[in-house]
Amino acid sequence: MRPTDPARNRVTRVRGVPPRDQRLGALxxxxxxxxxxxxxxxxxxxTNPLLLALLIAVSAYVVVARRPHAPWSRSYxxxxxxxxAVLLIRLLFTTVLGSPIPGTHTLLTLPEVPLPDWAQGIRLGGRVTAEGLTFALYDAMKLATLLICVGAANALANPTRLLKSLPGALYEMGVAVVVALTFAPNLIADVQRLRAARRLRGRPDRGVRGLLQVGLPVLEGALERSVSLAAAMDARGYGRTARVPAAVRRTTAALTLTGLLxxxxxxxxxxTAAGGTYGVPVLLIGVAAALAGLWLGGRRTVRTRYRPDRWDARAWLVTASGAAVAALLFLAAARDPAALHPGVVPLVAPSLPLWPAAAVLVGLLPAFVTPAPEPAAARAPAPAPAPAPATKPAKEPS
Structure with a gap:
């Protein structure tokens, strides 16, 4: 048995080749x-604000516990x-343009602007009621929660690894989507870097003046990044396709179209209530046909995958936790719609339904079954040991 060389193992770790168990550790x-x-x-x-706030808290906790130390993860x-901003704009529009919800609790009365006859149904100013503002707040919180959940996905999922995991038929579309999704994180990272540099130089980084002086370098960096990305994609043969028979192309198009329909x-x-009998079989047949079309369409894409990500048991648990939250809230909305949609006329305080709230807490499972992010200090390679100082050999006695 050959003895192991610790120096050789140390060099292997420094070069960035992780062991097999570390490669499979990421979700x-x-x-x-x-x-x-x-x-x-x-x-x-x-539209229950308590349930929506609980969904936001669940996503925020998972992001804080499992967000990696990377520039693209700072977009949350x-x-x-x-x-x-969505909440404020929605409330502002309700205050200025009014609300179709009738109310008796008047908060303030704005001067109303008379409008012509062709603008019937629209008003500027007038009475602002608590019922109208509450309805607008509930409706805007739903969209705000959806945006925060998308932000959690951007902060947790590596866009480069996501692109590698796409089927071959969706590779070109996936590149466009990934570039669009990484635009906001890269832009935020550039703005933070430039503002920090201006603060170190003693220059203003806030207000209109600071924004104007930071905006030009940010746009210049985005243009340079776009040119570099285009050159890299061209050098790697992006867009090259393999030759497949015409029958395979027609079959792929037919399966994909049939699957989507x-x-x-x-x-x-x-x-719908009338289509409950045929909905599930048609949906399953459509998904199977779409997957077959994607598999055949992937034969035209000439590309290889280096160390592809594996869909392991933890990925199934994370996906199942989110699907369980969605399914249980669908069931709760069908059985007890009054608890999930509190009324505003008359104006009543929303209550927290117990078992839908417990269902939302199932979404915390990824914070306990996924691996913790690697510390930022551990990501940097260890410095090589300094060579020992050279010493002169001692003279032999004569």
Whole structure:
């Protein structure tokens, strides 16, 4: 048996070749997106502000516990700010343009602007009621929760690894989507870097002046990044396709089109009472046909995958936790719609339904079954040991 050389093992770790168990430790990025989209789907089934706030708290806890130390993972705060902006804009529009919800609790009365006859149904100013503002707040919180869930997926899933995991038929579309999704994180990272540099130089980084002086370097960096990305894609043969028979191309198009139509018809059947009998079979047939079309379409894409991510048991658990939250809230909305949609006329305080709240807490499972992010200090390679100082050999006695 050959003795192991610790120096050789140390050099291997420094070069960045992780062992097999570390390569398999990261969760599949598609599982994070499915989990986040399921939470967002659950948010569309309720306007109860307590349940929506609980969904936001669940996604925020998972992001804080499992967000990796990477530049693209810093975009969660930007999505939270965007959600707050949505709330404020919705309330502002309700205050200025009025609300169709009747109310008796008048908060303030704005001067109303008379409008011509062709603008019937629209008013500027007038009475602002508590019922109208409450309805607008509930409705805007639903969209804000959906945005925050999408921000959680952006902060948890590596976009490069997600692109590697896409089927071959969706590779080109996936590149466009990944570039669009990484635009916001890269832009935020550039703005933070430039503002920090301006603060170190003693220059203003806030206000209109600071924004104008930071905007030009940010746009210049985005242009340089786009040119570099285009050159890299061209050098790697992006867009090259393999030759396949005409019959395979026709079969691929027919299967994909049939699958998409089946998915649409099955989804419509599930959402309507009359189509409950045929909805599930048509949906399953459509999904099978679409998957077969994607598999055949992948034969035209000439590309290889280096160390592909595996869909392991933890990915199934993360996806199942999000799907369970969505399914249980769908069931709660059908059985007890009054608890998930509190009324505003008359104005009553919302109550927290117990078992839907417990169902939302199932979404915390990824914080306990997924591996913790690697510390930032451990990501940097260890410095090589310094060579020992050279010493002169001692003279032999004569």
């Amino acid at each position: 599949h990025p598609g599982a994070w997106w499915l989990w986040a989209l399921a939470l967002g789907t659950a948010a569309t089934r309720t 705060g930007a999505f939270v700010k965007l959600a707050l 089946g998915v649409c018809a099955g989804t419509y059947g599930l959402l």
